[in-house]
Amino acid sequence: xxxxxxxxxxxxxxxGTSLTIQCQVDSxxxxxxxYRQQPGQSLTLxxxxxxxxxxxxxxxxxxxxxxxSRPNLTFxxxxxxxxxPEDSSIYLCSVEDWAGDLRRKGYTFGSGTRLxxx
Amino acid sequence: AQRVTQPExxxxxxxxxxxxxxxxxSYSGSPELFWYVQYSRQRLQLLLRHISRESIKGFTxxxxxxxxxxHLKKPxxxxxxxxxxxxxxxxxNKLVFGAGTILRVKS
Numbered sequence: 001x002x003x004x005x006x007x008x009x010x011x012x013x014x015x016g017t018s019l020t021i022q023c024q025v026d027s028x029x030x031x032x033x034x035y036r037q038q039p040g041q042s043l044t045l046x047x048x049x050x051x052x053x054x055x056x057x058x059x060x061x062x063x064x065x066x067x068x069s070r071p072n073l074t075f076x077x078x079x080x081x082x083x084x085p086e087d088s089s090i091y092l093c094s095v096e097d098w099a100g101d102l103r104r105k106g107y108t109f110g111s112g113t114r115l116x117x118x
Numbered sequence: 119a120q121r122v123t124q125p126e127x128x129x130x131x132x133x134x135x136x137x138x139x140x141x142x143x144s145y146s147g148s149p150e151l152f153w154y155v156q157y158s159r160q161r162l163q164l165l166l167r168h169i170s171r172e173s174i175k176g177f178t179x180x181x182x183x184x185x186x187x188x189h190l191k192k193p194x195x196x197x198x199x200x201x202x203x204x205x206x207x208x209x210x211n212k213l214v215f216g217a218g219t220i221l222r223v224k225s
Contacts, residue, residue: 031211042204042215043162058212092162096211106152106164107213 001097006110020079021113023093028073033094049076083117120145124216139190141205150208151188157201195223
């Protein structure tokens with residue numbers, strides 16, 4: 001299955017600043033996904049990033065707040081802009097992983113970025 | 119709307135006891151369901167998927183469309199099973215996660 005490297009693993013940021021999170025995959029993938037996990041909550045999909053097109057955002061998430069780049073088939077970044085304490089969460093990237101066999105289909109996740117905004 | 123419900127935040131069992139982690143879903147289409155597990159200080163990883171009807175680490179899960187359930191079961195819990203378990207529903211290449219259940223296996 002795909003191996004994902006995500007960084008930084010954690011950061012403490014001042015409110016009003018921005019943080020860019022990087023996600024690198026060891027194989028070419030069509031779609032990459034960004035999730036947020038707020039404290040004590042489950043994972044919520046922020047957006048889907050396809051190479052060569054604008055990311056598709058879920059309800060409640062906007063490009064100005066969470067701009068995403070997808071310059072090639074193995075890399076993506078998520079920026080958390082103009083941060084406030086409410087943005088303190090774990091952010092995870094994910095890729096679809098199935099090698100063409102539906103019985104082996106799943107999604108692989110990065111190790112996450114734990115963001116604290118002070 | 120698509121929804122996954124895991125009614126138990128915490129399930130505590132003794133080693134060797136049977137385990138059942140409940141998952142109910144709401145989806146009008148044909149569901150693709152997964153169980154993910156997160157052990158302490160490790161990343162989220164796929165445990166099993168309904169389409170392959172497999173058994174992983176002794177865990178099984180059967181899709182019951184009539185009850186819209188996908189409960190995770192293991193006949194004899196082990197201490198190393200202690201972790202956070204998430205049920206997830208896939209639709210249109212998106213995953214919707216349940217709130218998760220912490221499984222604690224006591225010795």
